[in-house]
Amino acid sequence: MRIAIIGAGYVGLVSGACFAEFGVEVCVVDSVVEKIEALRGGRIPIYEPGLDKLVADNAREGRLSFTTNLAEALDGAEAVFLAVGTPTRRGDGHADLSYVFAAAEEVARTAKQPLVLVTKSTVPVGTGRRVRELVQAARPDLQIDVASNPEFLREGSAIGDFMRPDRVVIGIETGASGERALAVLKRLYRPLYLIETPIVATSIETAELIKYSANAFLATKITFINEIADLCEKVGANVQDVARGMGLDGRIGRKFLHAGPGYGGSCFPKDTLALAKTARDFGSPVRLVETTISVNDDRKVAMADRVVAACDGSVAGKTIAVLGLTFKPETDDMREAASLVVVPRLVQAGATVRAFDPAGMDQARPLLPAAVQYAESAMDAVAGADALVLLTEWNEFRALSAVRLKGLMRGDVLLDLRNVYDREATQQAGFRYHAIGR
Template sequence: MRIAMIGAGYVGLVSGACFAEFGVDVALVDTDASKIAALKAGRIPIYEPGLDNLVADNAREGRLTFTTDLEEAVGGAEAVFLAVGTPTRRGDGHADLTYVFAAAEQVARAAKGPLVLVTKSTVPVGTGREVKRRVTAARPDLDIAVASNPEFLREGAAIGDFMRPDRIVLGVEDGASGERALAVLKRLYRPLYLIETPIVATGLETAEIIKYAANAFLAMKISFINEVADLCEKAGADVHQVSRGIGLDGRIGRKFLHAGAGYGGSCFPKDTLAFARTGQALGAPLRLVETTIAVNDSRKIAMADRVIAACGGSVEGKTIGLLGLTFKPETDDMRDAPSLEIVPRLVAAGAKIRAYDPEGMDVARPLLPAAVHYAANAIDAAAGADVLVLLTEWNEFRNIAPAKLAGAMAGRILLDLRNVYDPPAMREAGFTYHSIGRP
């Protein structure tokens, strides 16, 4: 079986490599010639654990190829996936579908025969119908079936999520075209069917809403537990125990109930905003989603204020060590990371910043104030610091002996914004220790 994947970004590259691992011939297409050249040379443009080996193995076996020639890639493909960006549209918060529609029309013009055009990108409800209208107008002579196959890949765990997913969602049209699309996609996902992965076959609109609703619900859980953490601090309760107490309820679940500095990344911020805008446009406002967005935005600002308050109300002239910059561990993704709000506010308040992140510093440099000093490691970031702030819970930070951190610092204030450290151990090491939602 041969497919084409349009877009060599995070979703396209991971999905293409994983399909190739299934034994499918995958042509990965991107308009960025430098990205394609890097992939051909064995250089991976993003950090994702295990992806470099997966790409190298399948490229060596000839199942995964890279090209800028869309027409070449589409020729002979049974299915073509659209995995292009859907960034937030300037001015109104809706998803910008420019790249999706342009790619769909290019595929239609390049097609040599009937094929299945599958939207992998996260798109608002109604996009599939508009894609169908556009490709039919571009190639009325061809039967191009349109389908929706949203991705549910967590950065840092994407390969496992693809190979062992909770479910596969396949949204197709009605009638013969939909039946043909469903048959092709089920054949493509046969290795997952064999391990009894649930397959949700539905209509285009339903599949599109499933993706947004899933992300919005998870984001809402994060904002919920962050507000509960604030209440715990006022009441003298422990948010860890609260999270465990409610998460053991099977109706609620334990995941995404970790209090912290707010969510970020490539999905939740833009997808919640686009979902809220869709609800407003259709006259069915999603008020819980709108509140989730507002809570998360204010959360990041509050974290900077929390650092300043811990320093007695001023960070003027103080050196602050930062552990972690990316929005989560096991990725170099800086998109909407809390650090992008926190660091500029601290710099503007007069602080000197020494930052370290295992993977994100090259991405962070052009996004953060020029005054930030990038350290060689965690202990270097703590060297001479009056205050140490943990922003991202990388595993290597968890294992640092408190005494080693204390020995490197000039001061003894530590703000753990991810609740990584044990409070008694940090106090025993001489720290004035602040965490989230714990006494």
């Protein structure tokens, strides 16, 4: 079986490599020449644990190839996955679907044989229908079935998530077209059937909404515990114990109950916004999600204020070491990271920011103020600093010795915005320790 994937980003690359690992012949297309050249030369343009090996193994076996030439990728493909970006559209918060529609139209115009066009990108309800109309208008002569197959992988554990997902959601049309699409997707996902992965086969509209609902729910869960954390600080409770006590209830679950500086990343911020916009357009607002969005936006700003407050009301002339810039550990993705709000505010307030991130510094540089300094290591970042702010909980930061850190610093302020350090140990080392909600 042969398939094509349009888009060599986080989702396209991981899906392509994993389908190849399942034994499928995969060709991944991207319009960015440098990306494809890098991939052909064995270099992975993103940081995702395990991806380099998976790509190398499958490329060597001849199951995974890369091209900028769509016709070459479509040659003999039974299914074509759209894994292009759907960022927030400038100005109104809707998802920008221009990449999806452009790619769908290119596929339709280029295809020579019948195929299933599967949207893996996260797209608002109604997009699948519009893709079908567009494809039919472009190629009335060719049988192109459309389907929706939203992706739930998490950056940082993307390969495991793809290979052992909680479920696979497949949205299809009614009738023969849907049956053909489902048959092809079932063949592709056969290894997951064998490990008894639940398959949710539904309409395209439902599949599209499942993806947004799941992300909005998780974003709301994070935002909920963040607000509870603030309350904990006021009443002298401990948010980690509250989260544990809540999360052990099977109806609630323990995941996504970690208080922090507000959610970021390539998905939650844009997907919550797009869902809220779509819901408004349909006259059925999702006010809970709208509130989540504004609480989360405010929270990132509040984190910068916290740093200033912890530094006795001013960071002017002070050196702040920032550990972690990416929106979460084990990725180089900087999209909507809390650092993008916190760091510029500290610089604006007169601080010298010296930052270190194990994977995200190249991506961070063009996004952060030019005045930010980048360190070679965590220790290099904290040397001589007045305050230390932990923004992303990379494992290597968890293991740092409080005594050693304190010994290197000029000041004694430690803001642990991810609740990874032990209060007693840091205080014994001489820090004024500030955590979230405890």
